[in-house]
Amino acid sequence: MSNGWTVPGYTEVRELGSGGSGRVVLAVHDATGTAVAVKYLSDRMREDPAFVREFRAEARLLGGLVSPYVTGFYEYVEAPDGAAIVMELIDGISLRAVLLESGRTDAEAALVVLKGSLLGLAAAHRAGVVHRDYKPENVLVAANGSSKLVDFGIAANRGTTPGVAGTPAYMAPEQWQGRPASPTADVYAATATFFECLTGRKPYDGANFAELAVQHIEAPVPETEAPEPVRPLIRRGLAKRPEQRPENAEAFVAELEAVAVAAYGPRWEERGQRKLAALAALLPLLFPSAGGAAAGTTAVATTSIGSGWAPGRGGWLATGLSLVLGAVLVFTTDAAGGTPPGSSALSDFATTSPGAPSPPTPGPSQTAPSGSPSPSPSGSPSPSASASPSPAPTPTPTAWPSTGTSPSWSPTPRPTFTWSPTPTPTPTLRVTELDVSLKPGAYRADAAVSLSTQGSGPVTVVLQWFLGDAQGSYTVPDGTDTVVVRAGAPTTLVQSHTFPRGRGCYAGVRVTTKPAAANGTASDSQLLARCTDLEPPR
Known part of the structure; x- marks a missing residue:
């Protein structure tokens, strides 16, 4: 998978996870001693210019997002022998691991999860970016019960039409149609995850992609399975038509807070965070700070079915059957939202991060194969480690070079290097x-x-x-x-x-x-x- 190349200026400590597209390692920044997570693109993927462009685009996107609810970004380095994203290291585990252990959460804890990751989505939406793959694997829970959003591997600019993509169990109706990327699709996926926290199951349980597509597009919203006080959030967030949902994550947070205060009182968030921290504490060995062995990572579905094809309502059964044929080839997660071993996709490893010793220092996390809990990138605004703070690299990305060149900058002085790829003829468009x-x-x-x-x-x-x-x-x-x-x-x-x-x-x-x-x-x-x-x- 790797030719042994590492990012200059960092010393690798151990591997946190790996997948078909690359690996994530815990490393230390030599100049400051700060722990970081380094996400390497595999040699196989580096041979495909399209994957390199997408990897570079993910780094550019992270560099433009500044939020305590999104994984922090330090730098992107690309050289003839490799490409890597250096990120915040966070001590925490994936929401998926929590749900595998506990089955479900109570309403206050579920509201805390939803609010934290919605605030991460809100930062992306303000920047004109749609995540497109919100799911429990991409929500991190820190030891203090806070949550954070990770993995923007298949994010897209709002309004673009990049084709059908996402994880089937959480895809909005319009995602199945390949319609332009919209924040309302992220709202839908966040609500589906919220529903799973509350009930222990996904909103729709189609046995195959055909059934799942039809259910997301036509089946009634299963709001009655959720506690009565939060049903308005389920009803709004899982509405079939995008215009019937909150227009973006920030608007949904406002609705969430109004419902939560009315139902559970002004201290709901404090109680919910304590409950969530207690659930995370049941899995101490999964925290990156525990120093466990690397685990296989959860694949992110970077799927593409056709090119934005959207049938009429009367043809949805045929749609579903056609989706089955395409999805067998391209979906990297199953209809239940799990991950088959050995799957490969553009981002088929999660951004992982162990705990960093300094409050401003971002931290990696680990994820696990479907069916078994394993560490995941955790989104706590401040790591819970008790060690004394140490200086962290200051995220100060510079302007990106023009398309076709490889960016390279560093947060602190260290030997720098750049390269210019050999131009290759591009067919006239x-x-x-x-x-x-x-x-x-x-x-x-x-x-x-x-x-x-x-x-x-x-x-x-x-x-x-x-x-x-x-x-x-x-x-x-x-x-x-x-x-x-x-x-x-x-x-x-x-x-x-x-x-x-x-x-x-x-x-x-x-x-x-x-x-x-x-x-x-x-x-x-x-x-x-x-x-x-x-x-x-x-």
């Missing part, structure tokens, strides 16, 4: 065909855009919306949406738009791309359902 079809509702319409491309790189899709009084009359502009997709296989994306009342009966959309498609533009207009009684006889 072309959009060979563009098409759009409009499916109207009463006051909204869904545009299904299909495009075929050659070469590699991002394609910008611009949708201009119109209203008119006759079919094909694009007379009243009603906004523009811009979506970026990745070139490759034929791609279909679905974009929805809501029209104002009383401004025309025909919805229209005109689509262009950059680079321009061979056929220039594509357009369609259809009669809105609210005006069907006005349609002239044929």
